[in-house]
Amino acid sequence: MAIEPHALDRLRDLLPPPDWALFEPEIAAIAELKRRRKAVVLAHNYQTPEIFHGVADVVGDSLHLARVAAGLEAEVIVMAGVHFMAETVKLLNPRRRVLMPDLEAGCSLASSITPEDVLALKAAHPGVPVVTYVNTSAAVKAVSDICCTSGNARAVVESLGVPRVLMLPDEYLARNVARETHVEIIAWNGHCEVHERFTPADIAELRETYPGVTVLAHPECPPEVVAVADLSGSTAVMANYVAAHKPARVVLLTECSMSDNVALLHPDTDFVRPCNLCPHMKRITLKAIRAALEEDRHEVTVDPAIAVPARRSIERMLAL
Structure with missing residues (x-):
């Protein structure tokens, strides 16, 4: 999704004056920090409007953000999203400094499965490829065969040319894809709490x-x-x-x-608006983004032993 040039003006007009009075100095400070540090802010679609329209340079879903980041002229990338997204950005941009405003911004899907769980599934279903949703840790991606997103899951499953796949961790995404394909899908029981x-x-x-x-x-x-x-x-x-x-x-x-x-x-x-809030996304605030840029808080790193196979799983998807 592209940032509309006049979105910030419209945001100012729509917000109550007391809210804008609180947000405006933070937005201005972040703009100056981005200029001085040659930094960009990536914001997921679930971020609040003052972040999404106020300070983000790129907005979209997690895969779009990671892909676009690779082509940006920036020394520092701030991920206004959850932790697995910051890891994905780091995997695809290993030479960039990636900052996470709040390390406690997690994900119920990512926390629902471990690398050990994946290895146990592979042992129980020998030879069956593992399709892993991007909403997972780098460590889980590293023991998987290929990643997928909610937008390309069916295409990824069918690209493997096999009769059966393991698809994790979102049970509902797996079951929804199973209705659209003749490939048998073995699902994990993870769910998004939203x-x-x-x-x-x-x-x-x-x-x-x-x-x-x-x-x-x-x-x-x-x-x-x-x-x-x-x-x-x-x-x-x-x-x-x-x-x-x-x-x-x-x-x-x-x-x-x-x-x-x-x-x-x-x-x-x-x-x-039937409003279901993600408590993890809402941990990201303008103040936290400003602090990340001012204090280099919190730099995201991925163990090279994990990064190499995890990146391979993502790149297999991107090559489709």
């Missing part, structure tokens, strides 16, 4: 309350939710759908800051 809370009853209530609403669901939602949505796709797919189709009213079944950020770019669309 997306697993949506239910078909939520969608039924939304359609009753807002007749004609377009429902877009993230593929980390349960399959029964995806089945009754109008479209399922990654955060990038959702944003692109709104831009291309300009629905009169839409609901994005994902982390609620996503709606805030896309709504600012599309003021003619009415966004219904």
